[in-house]
Amino acid sequence: MLTAPYKNMLGFENSGYLNVPFNSSFIKHGTCGSKGRTLELSADQIQYKVTGDGPPLLMLHGWNRSGADLRPLAELVGSARTVYTLDLPGFGETPPPPEDGWDTSDYSELIVSFIQSKGLDKVSLLGHSFGGRVSLRIAAKYPEIVEGIILIDSHGLRPMRSFYQNMRVRLIKLAAKVVKTTDKLLGTTIFPDKFAVKFGSADYRNAGVLKNTFVKTISEDQESDVRNIKARALLLWGSEDRETPVVMGEKFHQLLSNSKLIILPGKGHSPFHGVGAHLCANYILQFLAEGSGA
Amino acid sequence: MSKKNVCVLFGGRSVEHEISMITAIQYIEAMDRELYNVIPVYIAHSGKWYMGDKLLNKQFYRKLPSCLSEVDEVTLLPDPTVQGLTVVRSAASGLLSRFKKPEVVPVDVYVPAFHGTYGEDGCIQGLLELADAAYASCDVLSSAVAMNKYICKVIAGHHDVPVLPSRLVTRDEFRANVSETRTKVLNSEGLGNYPLFIKPVHLGSSIGIGKATSDAELDAALAEVFKYDDTAIVEPCVKDIMEINISVMDSEDLTASVTEIPVGTDGVLSYEDKYLKEGAGKKGKLQGAQESQGMASLSRSIDPEHLSDDIKKVVTGYALKLAKILGASGVGRFDFIVNNSDGSIYFNELNPIPGSFAFYLWEKSKPPVIYPQLINKMIDRALERKANKAQYEKDTGFKALFN
Numbered sequence: 043m044l045t046a047p048y049k050n051m052l053g054f055e056n057s058g059y060l061n062v063p064f065n066s067s068f069i070k071h072g073t074c075g076s077k078g079r080t081l082e083l084s085a086d087q088i089q090y091k092v093t094g095d096g097p098p099l100l101m102l103h104g105w106n107r108s109g110a111d112l113r114p115l116a117e118l119v120g121s122a123r124t125v126y127t128l129d130l131p132g133f134g135e136t137p138p139p140p141e142d143g144w145d146t147s148d149y150s151e152l153i154v155s156f157i158q159s160k161g162l163d164k165v166s167l168l169g170h171s172f173g174g175r176v177s178l179r180i181a182a183k184y185p186e187i188v189e190g191i192i193l194i195d196s197h198g199l200r201p202m203r204s205f206y207q208n209m210r211v212r213l214i215k216l217a218a219k220v221v222k223t224t225d226k227l228l229g230t231t232i233f234p235d236k237f238a239v240k241f242g243s244a245d246y247r248n249a250g251v252l253k254n255t256f257v258k259t260i261s262e263d264q265e266s267d268v269r270n271i272k273a274r275a276l277l278l279w280g281s282e283d284r285e286t287p288v289v290m291g292e293k294f295h296q297l298l299s300n301s302k303l304i305i306l307p308g309k310g311h312s313p314f315h316g317v318g319a320h321l322c323a324n325y326i327l328q329f330l331a332e333g334s335g336a
Numbered sequence: 337m338s339k340k341n342v343c344v345l346f347g348g349r350s351v352e353h354e355i356s357m358i359t360a361i362q363y364i365e366a367m368d369r370e371l372y373n374v375i376p377v378y379i380a381h382s383g384k385w386y387m388g389d390k391l392l393n394k395q396f397y398r399k400l401p402s403c404l405s406e407v408d409e410v411t412l413l414p415d416p417t418v419q420g421l422t423v424v425r426s427a428a429s430g431l432l433s434r435f436k437k438p439e440v441v442p443v444d445v446y447v448p449a450f451h452g453t454y455g456e457d458g459c460i461q462g463l464l465e466l467a468d469a470a471y472a473s474c475d476v477l478s479s480a481v482a483m484n485k486y487i488c489k490v491i492a493g494h495h496d497v498p499v500l501p502s503r504l505v506t507r508d509e510f511r512a513n514v515s516e517t518r519t520k521v522l523n524s525e526g527l528g529n530y531p532l533f534i535k536p537v538h539l540g541s542s543i544g545i546g547k548a549t550s551d552a553e554l555d556a557a558l559a560e561v562f563k564y565d566d567t568a569i570v571e572p573c574v575k576d577i578m579e580i581n582i583s584v585m586d587s588e589d590l591t592a593s594v595t596e597i598p599v600g601t602d603g604v605l606s607y608e609d610k611y612l613k614e615g616a617g618k619k620g621k622l623q624g625a626q627e628s629q630g631m632a633s634l635s636r637s638i639d640p641e642h643l644s645d646d647i648k649k650v651v652t653g654y655a656l657k658l659a660k661i662l663g664a665s666g667v668g669r670f671d672f673i674v675n676n677s678d679g680s681i682y683f684n685e686l687n688p689i690p691g692s693f694a695f696y697l698w699e700k701s702k703p704p705v706i707y708p709q710l711i712n713k714m715i716d717r718a719l720e721r722k723a724n725k726a727q728y729e730k731d732t733g734f735k736a737l738f739n
């Protein structure tokens with residue numbers, strides 16, 4: 043959530059979208075086509091908290107969450123690492139990407155700038171769900187700065203749907219095209235008003251200014267990234283996860299060259315909630331210790 | 337390395353039945369399943385034992401008692417040759433299962449996660465001793481002593497750990513003559529003036545406790561205690577009270593955690609403070625639904641900065657000393673009372689099986705011990721204790737009988 047003074051400071055109170063000033067010293071990461079203006083988000087706009095002591099570890103949260111979601115886990119892992127919990131752009135206190143949206147590569151570039159701006163040479167990465175996508179991008183493209191990667195119920199691979207689910211998705215996509223064309227031809231707004239409300243996912247409907255980012259990131263298949271990653275990887279998966287089911291964890295395990303998969307019985311998509319933070323921290327600390335040990 | 341079978345026992349014939357369920361389910365959630373096979377065993381109010389994974393789901397209990405037919409009924413026989421759980425009635429009720437011989441589920445370690453009567457007071461520990469099973473808690477004697485607030489204080493006092501003056505009142509003497517009982521209490525050393533504090537001698541979780549500022553209130557408070565217990569303990573009421581808790585674990589050595597000051601609403605922690613405040617009413621949002629986490633959710637100040645190192649040191653010293661004297665094992669919690677008006681510190685009680693196993697204190701200790709590690713230590717120690725005990729067992733044979 044953006045605080046009011048922050049909004050005023052950036053001067054986009056009534057624009058409806060968050061545009062970001064261009065005074066940044068960093069590379070541009072996104073362009074907003076509609077107004078032909080270049081809009082940027084710089085590493086120093088990323089809101090984050092640090093806890094603990096030791097080599098650096100970055101934690102990247104899931105969609106619609108924020109750094110706060112991972113903070114109890116960060117506290118526990120803090121006994122062995124300096125843990126940064128970031129608010130990814132568009133979540134928590136960090137301003138969102140431009141209106142036309144970012145893909146996970148855009149996100150990863152900004153995180154890499156963040157890492158550099160903090161003067162960190164090498165970091166461990168932890169990504170939950172959507173944050174896992176971003177971690178995978180970084181680990182694949184910048185292996186030299188990634189010590190190890192921890193994925194908790196991560197997205198990044200194509201969902202493995204049943205035949206029925208597949209048919210349904212295809213039909214919805216086809217219908218969407220028809221409705222959108224109709225809207226365009228007749229000037230109606232059936233798609234946003236009716237169609238998306240009925241068939242769009244809750245995340246899509248609630249995405250607000252992040253709608254385009256949502257669309258860009260949700261459909262990415264990062265299998266080739268995953269195949270390229272050589273870093274040590276730990277995969278933590280809730281056995282009852284319905285969003286990114288265990289089969290996805292198994293697929294990651296199969297594709298990554300050096301990974302360990304631990305299935306957490308009874309846990310769902312966010313196994314680090316409640317006392318689960320302790321259980322996740324237990325495996326993470328072991329993984330990190332093994333990495334720095336032998 | 338093969339996984340160990342760990343049976344977590346909970347519920348039980350105690351007014352703290354439900355809190356035990358919270359403690360146990362949370363404990364199991366924190367167990368490293370790469371190391372352990374978990375066998376949940378729920379002892380219903382009836383005293384019957386049930387086993388099965390369904391017992392891990394809180395929703396399961398909505399349909400008590402009928403849902404219990406969906407899980408196996410088991411028992412622990414006081415027979416050292418068995419040690420595991422004997423299935424009394426299998427949930428799969430087919431023709432075949434009816435003719436099957438009772439099956440035994442092997443168990444390496446039992447973890448009693450009970451609070452209060454029968455589970456924390458030495459009873460179940462006695463059964464586990466008879467069965468020659470490894471278990472992670474105080475033994476029979478230390479459990480029994482701890483669960484009698486009076487005896488525990490007498491022993492502590494005897495070893496120069498300060499305790500508040502106190503007097504026992506039995507239900508029988510109270511019922512026989514209320515006013516005479518009251519006079520006796522008021523004539524006891526240190527109890528001459530109101531306010532007085534009255535609590536059941538055996539119970540925990542602040543059940544049945546009361547404060548009296550007059551004769552009438554004393555009578556009423558005693559009557560209240562006797563709803564739950566047959567004996568009451570009366571102490572002077574510490575008006576400006578601060579509580580300090582600390583956990584002690586018996587692993588290789590006795591180790592103490594950091595201290596905490598639990599923060600109640602009006603100085604005295606009620607059952608509601610301890611177990612109902614957080615979880616109730618708070619609806620799960622995006623950030624993850626948090627259910628009541630029992631003692632772990634109490635608003636508290638852990639390793640409080642404003643608490644002087646001197647007090648922390650004194651409390652730690654007392655706790656370690658008492659743990660040794662009482663022979664405490666497993667993970668216990670020692671509670672102290674500080675009279676803020678003069679700074680005096682009193683040992684109040686030992687909880688052999690504290691709510692949430694006091695894990696929230698260990699995660700903040702130096703070095704930190706996170707819950708799965710705490711659990712590993714408890715289980716390892718239980719196995720070690722059993723191995724140690726086996727060394728002393730002698731073949732007794734028959735000599736006198738046939739002389």
Ligand SMILES: Nc1ncnc2c1ncn2[C@@H]1O[C@H](COP(=O)(O)OP(=O)(O)O)[C@@H](O)[C@H]1O
Nearest residue numbers: 533539540541542543571572573574603604605
């Ligand atoms: N002598 C006393 N004077 C004032 N308050 C007390 C006294 N003894 C206990 N209390 C309060 O009552 C609560 C419950 O008492 P305690 O002895 O801890 O029993 P329980 O085992 O039920 O927790 C304590 O947490 C403390 O707040």
